[in-house]
Amino acid sequence: MPADVAARFNDYPSAVQPKLLQLRTIIFELCQQHQLGKVEESLKWGEPSYAVKNGSPVRLDWKANHPDHYCLFFNCKTRLIDTFRELFSTYPTITFAGNRAMLLPLSQPLPDAVLKQCLLMALTYHKIKHLPLLGA
Structure with missing residues (x-):
């Protein structure tokens, strides 16, 4: 994990860190299982971001204005959230x-099955964006 990303994870509240690290692990496992290539892990807008060659980037974060939730962010110009x-x-x-x-x-x-399906759609977005419901 890059030092700036590790520092960001260390800044999260103790109740949030394990959830976000679990999401990070799921992303890396999905990329390995589905041979999606190298995962680019970085900070975008101060949030841990994960991208692969044929996918749409995924960011993780916790926001003080939603203190009881943690978030996954997707590119707003995709059909992912819809x-x-x-x-x-x-x-x-x-x-x-x-x-x-x-x-x-x-x-x-963590709703593992649902999140894995959503994350896989994001990580393969450019291969599936033409399919109805992104191939679900």
Whole structure:
């Protein structure tokens, strides 16, 4: 992990760090399992960001204005959040903000299966963007 990204993770509240690190692990595991290539890990707008060659970048963060949630941010010029909203709007622990963010409650377990599907869509976006519901 690059030093600036590690420093950012260390700045998060202790209740937030494990959730965000778990998301980071899922991203790297998905990239390895699906042979998506090298993951570029950096800070974008002060947030840990993850990108692969044929994907759309994903950022992780926690915001003080939503202290009980942590967030996944997606490129707002993609169909990702619209697709996620259509597929998972009834999922009880996921909230969407505009066309760029997914908010997850700190008090709930990580919804692994849903998040893996969403993250894989983002990480393969340029291969699936022409498909209805991004191939879901």
